[in-house]
Amino acid sequence: MKSLSRIKVLALWVALIVVWSCKNEPKPQRFILKTKGSHPNLILTQEGVVKIKKHLGTIPIFDSSLEIVKKEVDNEIKNGIEVPVPKHYSGGYTHERHKKNYITMQKAGVLFQILNDDVYANYVKQMLFEYAKLYPTLPVHPKTRSYARGKLFWQCLNDSNWLVYTSQAYDCIYNFLSKNEREILEQELFKPFANFISIENPQFFNRVHNHSTWGSVAVGMMALVMDDDTLLNRALYGIKNLKIDPTLKDNDGGFINKHGKAGFFANLEDPFSPDGYYTEGPYYQRYASYPFLVFAQALQNKKPELEVFKFKDSVLIKSVNALLNLSNAKGEFFLLNDAQKGMSYHTSALVSAVDIAYHFGEQNPELLSIAKQQNRVSLNDAGLTVAMGIKAGKEQPFIKKSIELSDGSNGKQGAVGVLRSKDLELVFKYTAHGLSHGHFDKLSFALFDNGEEVVQDYGLARFVNIEQKGGGNYLKENTTFAKQTIAHNTVVQNKVSHFQGAYEIASKHHSNAYVFSADSDAIKVASAKEFNAYSNTKLHRTMALITLEEDTNPIVLDIFRVESSNKNQYDLPLYYLGQIMQTSFKYSKLDTPEVLGTNNGYQHLYKEAIATSNGENIKFNWLHSNRFYTYTALTSxxxxxxxxxxxxxxxxxxxxxxxxxxxxxKDTENALFLSVLESHGTYSPVSEIANNAYSNLKDIRVLCNNNDYTAVEFTLINNTQKLFIMSNSSSNLNRTHQLTIKSVKYQWEGAYTLINLNT
Amino acid sequence: MKSLSRIKVLALWVALIVVWSCKNEPKPQRFILKTKGSHPNLILTQEGVVKIKKHLGTIPIFDSSLEIVKKEVDNEIKNGIEVPVPKHYSGGYTHERHKKNYITMQKAGVLFQILNDDVYANYVKQMLFEYAKLYPTLPVHPKTRSYARGKLFWQCLNDSNWLVYTSQAYDCIYNFLSKNEREILEQELFKPFANFISIENPQFFNRVHNHSTWGSVAVGMMALVMDDDTLLNRALYGIKNLKIDPTLKDNDGGFINKHGKAGFFANLEDPFSPDGYYTEGPYYQRYASYPFLVFAQALQNKKPELEVFKFKDSVLIKSVNALLNLSNAKGEFFLLNDAQKGMSYHTSALVSAVDIAYHFGEQNPELLSIAKQQNRVSLNDAGLTVAMGIKAGKEQPFIKKSIELSDGSNGKQGAVGVLRSKDLELVFKYTAHGLSHGHFDKLSFALFDNGEEVVQDYGLARFVNIEQKGGGNYLKENTTFAKQTIAHNTVVQNKVSHFQGAYEIASKHHSNAYVFSADSDAIKVASAKEFNAYSNTKLHRTMALITLEEDTNPIVLDIFRVESSNKNQYDLPLYYLGQIMQTSFKYSKLDTPEVLGTNNGYQHLYKEAIATSNGENIKFNWLHSNRFYTYTALTSxxxxxxxxxxxxxxxxxxxxxxxxxxxxxKDTENALFLSVLESHGTYSPVSEIANNAYSNLKDIRVLCNNNDYTAVEFTLINNTQKLFIMSNSSSNLNRTHQLTIKSVKYQWEGAYTLINLNT
Structure with a gap:
């Protein structure tokens, strides 16, 4: 059945390619070629090289970065050149070899420029000629899983990676080669390569997606080196007059091209919100940031008249800031949609991104502290600027604040809200779907404490580039579990995922930001609504970090309101990480686990134990990474x-x-999931002392819950009592509200209030 | 049933106490009192104080250690004195409060001496008088779980902790108090306290065990401060003429006093091997090391004629070296017997131990590098010496080597072997049982890679001092699972634990060291035999680290021979940590897990998947902490x-x-478990590159296996072939062997050989 559907997909491509024909390509727009001097002029510039050489040996972080690269390249040169016939998926030998090749060529090119040593130029040259010999002989890659198979790699995406790096290497040794040599490489290798990943694979190239970002940039970078306007036009604006069936999907289940947009600028315009949030989420933003920024750098060097860094109110520079803010205290990106744990701003793509954002942006000194943590810089003009900034002691701490980043190209398709206070970082997702890598988890959240994930987002079900796990690609459990709603910390109705787990439906909708208010240290609130995940059911979640004492972590208040016109079953999972210490309720462990359901992700969960609430608060106390947590929830x-x-x-x-x-x-129209999560204590396995191992919360109760207001009272062990009231119908921060509860009249301004009941 | 057995135990104590009577206590040995000057003269000395004061502000690590202590004590003084009526188990409020009190008193005493500030002396004085008021009113502690209930704490053990620390505080403010005040404290508090934990609880005091070490030292320390020879004699040599039923057990299941030995010297003589290995294992050695060393320090200061540091060929100094060698690359102690993960040489007991070993030993400069990692020193003469050594730059790296540490007071009751090579540390256990904290796991092993546990020892089933988990004490699963053989990486016969899981039997036996040879970088071998775990069955395990290439980790070769006169079933578990990547064999995952057995620990294991061998090598590849491992095992x-x-x-x-x-x-008399474990690759979630994700081993086979020799051939992917031959009957390192395999005659000297078959 799998291969059948693959055949169907292939047949569609054939049909599609037939629909489109070469002669439809428009006449190239003529650019005024402002090649500032001769090569290199793409990423490294001649002026940059002069400046770098001048400062060699005087700027520690630049010198050490250079030293690492030199060692790596020298080692590869020693190992000798190998350009094998492609054979494997990611993680496999030929895949990793070709990957290593392009990375090394790019670096060797740079070393040739900086160190003036022909060894490096010759290495690149020889390897390029090996590729020029091999490439024309290659059919498409033997592995069939991709909707757009490459030649060197199993997917055009990786072929594009190759070209992005190789174009830089080519630029660096351009003048080292004879005209005739360049002619051979361009005709035998670069142009056919660029055509293959674009006009021969329009389903890959002509779309808005991280794949096509790489594709556009690959073609565009090489176009700039070769001064080829036809290719550059294609890169910037897509293949024109191409008709792609808007219902076609790629093998991640995403639409190929629903709206007909394509090319670098469309890829820049569409997925980025005005705040610089990339709709696929930070993991893929990190992946796309390298081509986006490196090509922008190239365009700025060669086509400054395009003012690419000013595009969409400087969205590229903003995107770097947004991405850095979407990382935890350890610098690891929050997991929104498909994302592998552990990816962080220490990755090389972010080294480039930070350097470029500093050099071409407003030289924000906070970026220098990130660069310093990265402990290396790019070996080019941008990296040099950063290195010099660090040497001059200009750096300032990059302080991640609570931030709401809008989603959607117009910024009106929901948002992601990040609340930060003391050691806690809460990520609250009320975005659009996020293209083909989106998960079905509206209004979900995750919590980090001191950089450790405590309430987790599962992330993707994939072991990226680990060949023995499904060729390093997405595993089937990514669809059957990781993308499903029950895999996330949000409400599931009747055991069915949001939008029925259907991308076609989900991609039409987005949640709506309701309140985001994070200016006060005492209380930070994010609130959002989702009306489309289930027809006839409205979801409204409000999350707040409330500081009760100066030197302890705030509590996390979670008010999840569900309103429906039908009776339903609602499940709210909490993916805590750690070991259960204690519960206030009695549970029965099953003798052997049972499977929790049959589909929508439930089939991947074992039921281990069960309890029935007596209607009181339940308390759930656990230990993770030597910290104690308690989840106190209202139950019926x-x-x-x-x-x-x-x-x-x-x-x-x-x-x-x-x-x-x-x-x-069960069996209810409306539901209120109300809880408080505390990070209240620590344990040291070295001193064996447990500090504040228990919850400080005595009781939480709801005093009022209707369309207008939800009022929650909570009492601490020390008898402090607080009342939190949320307006459910007006988010206006200036409106005055009045509400009488138990004969007491409360009056406040704004969408919510926190009242101390002891005074 | 539980309470019934408790009543029985209590009745036995009553009987025992009746048997013994006070008048049997021998006349105290008269010591020549060499009180070097006046108080303090126990741990801090007057000379030491003068020296410390002279150097204040000039030795960074001493000053920062002082600063931390001062802050801590000042904070406690601010919080005020609280001496509550005892009520809770470990982790509970009154337990932790009294613990904090004695720790703070000890520190405040030191601060008074060093800083000359009466605030600290008054704090100690006031608190001591609170205790003097409370103590006489106290019955035994209300919690009933212990075989020796304390008064301030639920067990005499913690009461003894209190006295060890408090005696130091008392010494520091001795001269600050009037004679009358001292008289009150000694009569109302210290003497009754010392009597309670000794003569009133002989089942606790008069034994060889970490409990009685604390008990002896508590009594001894206070005896030294008070110059009370009766108490000192009792501390050093035990309560004389006391008859304890040799079959009595404590609540961990250990014998109270099987051999009639007691007192500090017996506790020093018996559990330490001549190599300084403590028979209970490193976790408990760490616990006992504080009283051992701090009392030795006190004795050396006040009774130098006893030459305690020279006792048993300087076993105390050796024990510190042994303990440091029983830690992984992160400084965390290996898990032998009951042990909680994460305990390391950063614990305060080891700060004292290292300082004392340096000061009173031969000033081994390697200890300074441990002290530097600990980043603090004791605030006394020993700590000052260390701090000055660090300041003088005398430190040298503490290089942990492969080491075999004998067990048993005579060093002839087996051993623990530690093989180290590159990033790997293999711990191989062939010791005696280890008293009441011993586990039933002869010939088990654990493996660490770069400080990360890869093949784990489960450790104890306990959350030490976390009250909500069984009062912070041992959980029943410690007995039903953690101590059982199947919880360990060693062979289980017929699903029954070694020695039938019976302490009475296990404590009569020990494994035998066979070969330990670790001088070569190319191959390091440890081999041991166990003939008593099962009657009629002999176990012989040989483990080797074999380096195949200069810059990769060695492989772990494991040859586990089982010989029996009966047909049996043999299970060998491998407690790998991490995520399964790939297996060479096809397995069937069960729809829902099934329980693996009914007792001996098997009742705690779920069977998740099952496979049947086709007789070929099986390969099991997994990822842990971003490293790849493969276990290749011969199967039938x-x-x-x-x-x-x-x-x-x-x-x-x-x-x-x-x-x-x-x-x-199954159903076999003899069995050979033969395997190779490789740590062969790495994964970076930041670069998403998998390096050497696959095993380098093509094949492993046995060419010969009998009472005389086991010969194992293994072939690598690169076709390197090696032959390892082990002599099973002679461990003589000088003996010459000859063996013909497949018509080739091999000749070598020593118990084993490794032959390269390619040359």
Whole structure:
């Protein structure tokens, strides 16, 4: 069945390519060629090289970066050139070899320029000629999984990676080569290569997606080196007059090209919000940031008249700031949509991004502290500027603040809200779907404490570039579990994922930001609504970080309102990480786990234990990474509490066996999931002392909950009492509200208020 | 039933106390009192104080250590004195409060001496008088779990902790108090306290155990301060003429006093081997090291004629060296017997131990590098010496080497072997049982890679001092799982633990060291035999680290021979940590896990998947902490391969849900478990590059296996072939052997040889 659907997809491409024909390509726009001097002039510039040479040996971080690169390249040169016939998926030998080749060529090109040593130029030259010999002989890659198979690699995406790096190497040795040599490389290798990933694979090239970003940039970079306007036009504006069936999908399940947009500028315009948030999420933004920024750098060097860094109110520079803010205290990116854990701003793409944003932006001194943590710089003009900035002591701490980043090219398709206070970082997702890498988890959240994930987003079900796990590609459990709603910390209705787990539906909708207010240290609030995940059901979640004492972490208040016209079952999972210490409720562990459901991700969860609420608050206390946490939740009598674990129907051990706690409310139209999560204590295995191992919360209760207001009272062990009131119908920060609860009249201005009941 | 057995135990104590009577206490030995000057003269000395004051402000690590202590004590003084009526188990409020009190008193005493500020002396004085008021009113502690309930704490052990610290505080403010005040404290508090934990609890005091070490030292320290020879004699030599029923056990299941030995010197003589290995294992050695060393320090100061540091060929100094060598690259102690993960030489007990070993030993400069890592020193003469050594730049790296540490007071009760090579540290256990904290796991091993545990020892089932988990004490799963053989990486016969899981039997036996040879970088071998774990069955395991290439980790060769006169079933578990990447064999995952057995620890394992061997090598490849591992094992046709997970019959989530792989051989007298474990590759989630993700081993086979020799041939992917031959009957390193295999005659000298078959 799998191969059948693959054949169907292939047949569609053939049909599509037939529809489109070469002669439809428009006449290239003529650019005024402002080649500032001769090569290199793409990323490294001649002026830059002169300046770098002048400062060699005087700027520690630049010198050490150079030293590392030199060692790496020298080692590769020693190992000898190898350009194997392509054979493997990611992680496999030929894949990794070609990848290593392009990375090394790019670096060797730079070394040739900086160190003036022909060894490096010859290395690049020889390798390029090996490729020029091999490439014309290659059919498409033997591995068939991709909707757009490459030649060197199993997908055009990786072929594009190759060209992005190789174009830089070519630029660096351009003048080292004879005209005749250049002619051979361009005719035998570069132009056919660029054509293959563009006009021969329009389903890959002509779309708005991180794939086509790489494709456009690959073609565009090489176009700039070769001064080829036809290719440059194609790169910037897409293949013109191409008709792609708007219902076609790629193998991640995403639409190929629903709106007919294509080319670098469309890829820049569309997925970035005015705040610089990239709709696929930070993991893919990181991936796309290298081509976006490196090509922008090249355009700025060669086509300054395009003012690419000013495009869309400087969205590229903003995007770097947005991305850095979407990382935890350790610099690891938050997991929104498909994302692998551990990816951080220490990755090389972010070294380039930070250097470019500093050099071409407003030289924000906070970026220097990130560069210093990265402990290396790019070996080019931008990297030199950063290195000199660090040497001059200009750096300032990059302080990540609470921030709401809008989604959608117009900034009106929801947002992601990040609340930060003390050690806690809460990520609250109320975005659009995020293209083909989107997960079905509206109004979900994740929590980090001191850089450690405490309430987790599962991330993707994939081991990127680890060949033995499904060729290093997406595993089937990514679709059947990781993308499903139940894999996330948000409400599931009737065991069906948001938007029925259908990309076609999900991609039409987005959540709506409601309130984001993070100026006060005492209370920070993010609130959002989702009306389309389920028809006839409205979801409204408000999350707040409330500081109760000066030197302790704030509590996380979570008010999740569900309103429906039908009676439903609602599940709210909490993917806590760590070991259960204590619960206030009695649970029965099953003798052997049972599978929790049959589809929508439930088939991957084991039910381990079960409890039925007596209607009181439940408390769930656990230990993770030597910190104590307690989740206190309001429950109704007969709510089910399910202690579950990931891992069922996982024949290949593709999933992690992580636990979760599910509160289930049955047979009700409306539901209120109300909870407080505390990070209250620490444990030291060295001193064996447990500090504040217990919750400080005595009680949480709801005093009022209707379309207008939700009022929540909570009482601490020390008898401090607070009242939090949220307006559910007006987010206006200036409006005055009045509400009487238990004969007491409360009056306040703005969408919410926090009242101290003890005074 | 539990309370019934408790009543029985109590009745026995009553009987025992009646047997013994006060008048049997011998006349105290008269010591020549060499009080070097006046108080303080116990741990801090008057000369030391003068010296410390002279150097204040000039030795950074001493000053910063002082600063930390001062801050801590000042904060406690600000909070005020609280001496609550005892009520809780470990982790609970009154327990932690009294613990904090004695720690703070000790520190305040030191601050008074060093800073000459009466605030600190008054704090200690006031607190001591609070205790003097409370103590006489106290019955035994209300919590009943201990075989020796304390008064301030639930067990005499913690009461003894209190006295060890408090005696130091008392010494520091001795001269600050009037004679009358001292008289009150000694009569109302210290003497009754010392009597309670000794003569009133002989089952606690008069034994050889870490408990009685604390008890002896508590009494001894206070005796030294008070110059009380009766108490000192009792501390050093035990309560004389006391008859304890040799079959009595404590609540850990250990014998109280089987051999009639008692007192500090017996506790020093008996559990330490001549190499300084402490029979309970490093976790408890760490715990006992503070009283051992601090009392030795006091004795050296006040009774230098006893030459305590020279006792048993300087075993105390050796023990510090042994303990440091029993830690991984992160400084965390290896898990032998009951041990909590994460305990390391950064704990305060080891700060004292290292300082004392340096000061009173031969000023080994390697200890300074440990002290530097600890980043603090004790605030006394020993700490000052270390601080001055660091300041003078005398430190040298502490290089942990492969080492075999004998067990048993005579060094003839087996050993623990540690093989180290590159990033790998292999711990191989062939010791005696290790008293009441011993686990039933002869010939088990654990593996660390770059400080990360890869093949784990489960450790204890306890959350030390976390009250909500069984009062912070041992959980029942410690007995039912953690101590059982199947919880360890060693062979289990017929699903029954070694020695039938019976302490009475296990404590009579020990494994025998066979070969330990670690001088060569190319190959390091440890081999041991166990003939008593099962009657009629002999176990012989040989583990070797073999370096195949200069810049890669060695492989771990594991030859586990089983010989029996009966047909049995043998299980060998491998408690790998991490995520399964790939297996060479096809396994079937069960729809839902099944419980693996009914007792001996098997009841806590879930069977998740099962495979049956076709008789070929099986390969099991996994990823942990961004490193790739492969376990290649010889199997016989129809061997079962069980993929299991801890967690069954665990109603309170007391266990960690860690995985293991079990190879099961059925219905056979003899068995050979032969495997190679490789740490061969790395993964970076930042660069997303997998390096050497696959095993380098093509094949492993046995060419000969009998009572005389085992010969193993292994072939690498690059066709390198090696032959390892082990003599099973002679460990003589000088003996010449000859063996003909496949018509080739091999000749070598010593117990084993490694032959390169390619040359």
């Amino acid at each position: 009598k007969n709510d089910n509490i399910i202690m579950a674990r990931i891992g069922a129907n996982d024949p290949d051990y593709n999933l992690r066996n992580d636990p979760c706690l599910i509160i289930r409310k | 046709k129809n061997d079962n391969i069980i993929m299991a997970r801890i967690g069954a019959n665990d109603p309170d989530y007391n266990l960690r849900n860690d995985p293991c792989l079990i190879i099961r051989k």
